Amino acid sequence: MEKAFHPAVNTDADEHLIAQIAKGERSAFAALYDRYSTPLYSLALKMLANEAEAQDLLQEVFLSVWNKAATFRAERGSAFSWVVAQLRNRAIDKIRSRRRHGELIEANAPDLEPADSGTLSSADQCEISERARVVRSALKEISDDQRQVLRLAYFEGLTQAEIAEQLEEPLGTIKARAQRGMARLRSILRALHE
Numbered sequence: 001m002e003k004a005f006h007p008a009v010n011t012d013a014d015e016h017l018i019a020q021i022a023k024g025e026r027s028a029f030a031a032l033y034d035r036y037s038t039p040l041y042s043l044a045l046k047m048l049a050n051e052a053e054a055q056d057l058l059q060e061v062f063l064s065v066w067n068k069a070a071t072f073r074a075e076r077g078s079a080f081s082w083v084v085a086q087l088r089n090r091a092i093d094k095i096r097s098r099r100r101h102g103e104l105i106e107a108n109a110p111d112l113e114p115a116d117s118g119t120l121s122s123a124d125q126c127e128i129s130e131r132a133r134v135v136r137s138a139l140k141e142i143s144d145d146q147r148q149v150l151r152l153a154y155f156e157g158l159t160q161a162e163i164a165e166q167l168e169e170p171l172g173t174i175k176a177r178a179q180r181g182m183a184r185l186r187s188i189l190r191a192l193h194e
Contacts, residue, residue, distance in 0.1 A: 014079035022069035040087055047091040061087045093159035138188040146181030149174055
């Protein structure tokens with residue numbers, strides 16, 4: 001990790017703040033926010049290259065710190081490293097979500113993106129509509145749980161962490177549903193093209 005992102009080290013004070021946050025102490029939370037928000041925002045902005053997403057990510061991470069402070073274990077690393085790991089994992093989820101969303105739209109449902117109808121022939125428009133119909137039909141063939149996760153990820157742009165939080169399910173469960181759902185969807189689409 002670059003030194004520019006690390007606040008002045010005061011491990012004992014940081015651990016004390018986390019312990020106080022675990023007890024619901026708002027002033028400790030404010031103090032930790034004051035210490036960490038600038039370097040964390042800089043890191044989020046560097047990773048996401050988008051100010052609004054970096055600000056949202058910073059809020060998500062501090063909400064997670066508030067909710068999960070009791071899970072912090074000093075023997076596993078510093079408080080700053082613990083918070084940075086949360087930010088990094090969520091940023092990676094957001095980046096992956098962007099990529100998957102773009103790939104799904106590009107590969108299977110280009111009509112979900114606005115197209116200039118003047119540049120497409122009637123045959124092209126029919127092909128795009130048919131592809132979208134096939135994808136929608138294939139989505140009906142997967143389980144409700146898998147469809148819900150894929151809809152939230154690809155059509156609403158949520159990260160897997162955000163989906164897990166929204167559905168109040170473990171992140172591993174969401175990842176498994178997404179993976180099984182995509183595998184099933186690919187299999188259905190492949191069978192339709194054979």
